[in-house]
Amino acid sequence: MTTDSLSLENDKPNALRPVSGQTYAGLTVVALTLLTALFISRSNGEVAAIWVLANVFGLTLQRARFCFASAFRDLFLFGSGHNMKGIIVGMGIATIGFAAIMSWIIPNPGAGFLPAEAHILPVGLSVVVGGVMFGVGMVIAGGCVSGSLYRMSEGYIASWVAILGVIIGLGALTLTWNWWWGFTISTEPKVWFPSIGGLGYTGAIVITLLGLAAIYLLVTFMEFKNGLFTPHINKKVIPAMNFDDRVRSTLDPIFKRGWPVAIGGVVLGILGIVMYTIHMPLGVTGELMRASQLGLGWMGVDVPVLDGLSTLGGCTGRSGESGLLGHTFAITVGLLPGALIGALFAGEFKLRLPTHKRRYLQSIGGGVMMGYASGLAIGCTIGAFFSAVPSLSLSGWVFGLAMAAGAFAGTQVIKRIG
Amino acid sequence: MADEQIPTLDVRGEICPYPMLKTNEALDGDQKDVAIFDVITDHPPALSTVPPQAMKRGYEVEIDELGAGEWRMRLTKI
Numbered sequence: 001m002t003t004d005s006l007s008l009e010n011d012k013p014n015a016l017r018p019v020s021g022q023t024y025a026g027l028t029v030v031a032l033t034l035l036t037a038l039f040i041s042r043s044n045g046e047v048a049a050i051w052v053l054a055n056v057f058g059l060t061l062q063r064a065r066f067c068f069a070s071a072f073r074d075l076f077l078f079g080s081g082h083n084m085k086g087i088i089v090g091m092g093i094a095t096i097g098f099a100a101i102m103s104w105i106i107p108n109p110g111a112g113f114l115p116a117e118a119h120i121l122p123v124g125l126s127v128v129v130g131g132v133m134f135g136v137g138m139v140i141a142g143g144c145v146s147g148s149l150y151r152m153s154e155g156y157i158a159s160w161v162a163i164l165g166v167i168i169g170l171g172a173l174t175l176t177w178n179w180w181w182g183f184t185i186s187t188e189p190k191v192w193f194p195s196i197g198g199l200g201y202t203g204a205i206v207i208t209l210l211g212l213a214a215i216y217l218l219v220t221f222m223e224f225k226n227g228l229f230t231p232h233i234n235k236k237v238i239p240a241m242n243f244d245d246r247v248r249s250t251l252d253p254i255f256k257r258g259w260p261v262a263i264g265g266v267v268l269g270i271l272g273i274v275m276y277t278i279h280m281p282l283g284v285t286g287e288l289m290r291a292s293q294l295g296l297g298w299m300g301v302d303v304p305v306l307d308g309l310s311t312l313g314g315c316t317g318r319s320g321e322s323g324l325l326g327h328t329f330a331i332t333v334g335l336l337p338g339a340l341i342g343a344l345f346a347g348e349f350k351l352r353l354p355t356h357k358r359r360y361l362q363s364i365g366g367g368v369m370m371g372y373a374s375g376l377a378i379g380c381t382i383g384a385f386f387s388a389v390p391s392l393s394l395s396g397w398v399f400g401l402a403m404a405a406g407a408f409a410g411t412q413v414i415k416r417i418g
Numbered sequence: 419m420a421d422e423q424i425p426t427l428d429v430r431g432e433i434c435p436y437p438m439l440k441t442n443e444a445l446d447g448d449q450k451d452v453a454i455f456d457v458i459t460d461h462p463p464a465l466s467t468v469p470p471q472a473m474k475r476g477y478e479v480e481i482d483e484l485g486a487g488e489w490r491m492r493l494t495k496i
Binding site: 020022065067069070073074077078080082142143151154155156158226227228258261343346347348349350352353354355356359414415 | 430431432433434435438439442460461462463465466467470471474483486487488
C-alpha cells in the first residue's frame with residue numbers, strides 16, 4: 001500500500017481543451033480503416049462489411065468499457081453488478097433478433113435440423129471444464145479475450161501479453177483436441193431449446209428471457225445486499241461559451257465520456273443481430289486459433305487434423321475456412337482500429353506498463369488458461385456465451401455458470417496475489 | 419487546502435480489480451474515515467467502479483482529468 005502525497009502540477013481548472021494530438025491521430029485511423037474496408041471490398045464485399053462492423057464492435061467495447069471479466073468477478077469481489085446488467089440487456093435484445101433469423105432459416109424447429117451458423121454448441125464436460133478454466137483465467141489476467149483485445153488498442157502492454165498467452169493456449173489445445181474429442185466432445189449433445197418437447201421458438205424465447213430476467217433480479221439483489229447503489233458522480237461542468245464549446249458538448253457524450261454499460265449492451269446486441277444476418281454471430285477466437293496454428297507451423301510442429309471440429313460451428317470450428325482476409329480476420333483484427341479510434345477521440349490512449357512484474361505472469365498465465373479453455377468450449381465470453389445464449393442454446397447457460405464458478409475461484413487467487 | 423496535504427493513492431499502472439481493491443483497502447484500513455482522499459488512476463474502468471465503493475463508505479466523488487489517460491478521483495466525506 002502506497003499512500004504518499006503527490007503534487008500535481010495541472011490542478012488548474014481545465015477551462016478550454018484544445019483539440020488534442022490524439023483527436024488528429026483518431027481521424028487518421030478512421031481514414032485508414034475506411035481505406036482498408038475499401039481495399040477489402042474489391043475482393044469481397046461481405047468481408048469488407050464485417051470489417052466495418054468490427055470497427056463499430058471495437059469502438060463500442062471501448063466506449064462502454066464492456067468487460068466480461070469484471071462482470072463476473074465484481075459480483076463476488078464487490079457485490080457490483082454494473083457490467084453484468086449491461087451484458088444481460090445485450091443478450092436479451094440479441095435473443096429476439098436471433099430467434100427471428102433462426103425461424104426464417106429453420107421454420108420447423110422440431111424437424112431435427114439446427115441453424116448451421118448459430119452458436120449452438122455441445123453440452124458436456126468440455127463446456128464445464130472450459131468455462132471454469134476460462135473464468136479463472138480471465139480474472140487472473142484482468143480481462144477476457146475481447147477485453148484484452150480492445151485494451152491492446154488502448155495501450156495496455158499487459159493485454160498484448162495476455163493475447164500472446166491466449167494464442168499459446170489455443171496452440172496447446174490444438175495439439176490435445178483429438179484426445180478431448182474422443183474422451184467426451186464426440187458424444188456431447190447439442191441442446192437447442194426450440195427443438196425440445198414442443199417448446200418451439202415462442203417457448204424458447206420465453207424461457208431465455210425469463211432466465212435473463214431472473215439473473216438480472218439476482219444481480220440487483222446482490223447489489224442491494226452489499227449496500228451498493230447507482231452513483232451520481234460530480235463532473236465539472238464547463239459552461240458552453242462559444243460555438244466550439246457547443247459542438248463539443250454535443251460530441252462529448254459519444255466520444256469523450258464513457259457510455260453507460262447498458263447502452264453498450266444494446267449496441268452489441270444489435271451488432272450481433274446484424275452480424276448474424278450477414279453471416280454468423282459475433283465471435284473473436286477463430287482468428288486467434290488460426291494464428292496459433294500458423295505459429296505451430298512456423299515452429300515446425302505438425303498441426304493435426306482436428307477431429308469433428310468443422311461439424312461443430314461456433315468460433316473455432318470455422319477458423320480453418322478462411323484465408324488471410326477472411327471472416328475471422330475481419331471480426332477480430334477489425335475491432336482493434338475501432339477501439340483505437342474510441343481511445344484516441346476520448347484522449348485515453350496511453351502506453352501503460354504494469355507497475356508490478358508479477359502482472360506479466362498473471363497476464364501470460366491467465367491468457368494461456370483462457371486460450372486453452374476457449375478452444376475446448378469452442379468460444380470465449382463472446383462466442384460461447386454472448387452469442388450462444390441468444391442462439392437459444394443450453395451451452396451458453398452452462399458455459400456462463402461454469403465461468404461464474406471459475407471467476408469465484410479466480411477472485412480467491414487474486415486476493416492472495418495482491 | 420493545498421494538494422500536498424491530501425492523502426493520495428497512486429494506482430497508475432494497475433488494472434482491474436486492483437484500483438478498487440486498493441482504494442477499499444485504504445478506506446477500510448489506514449485511511450479510515452479520512453475527510454478527503456485522492457485516487458490517481460490511468461485505468462478508465464476504475465472511474466465507474468471506484469465511485470460506488472467510495473459512496474458506500476460515505477464519500478462524494480469528483481473526477482478530474484489530469485492529462486492523456488490519467489484521472490484524479492477526489493473522495494470527500496459527506
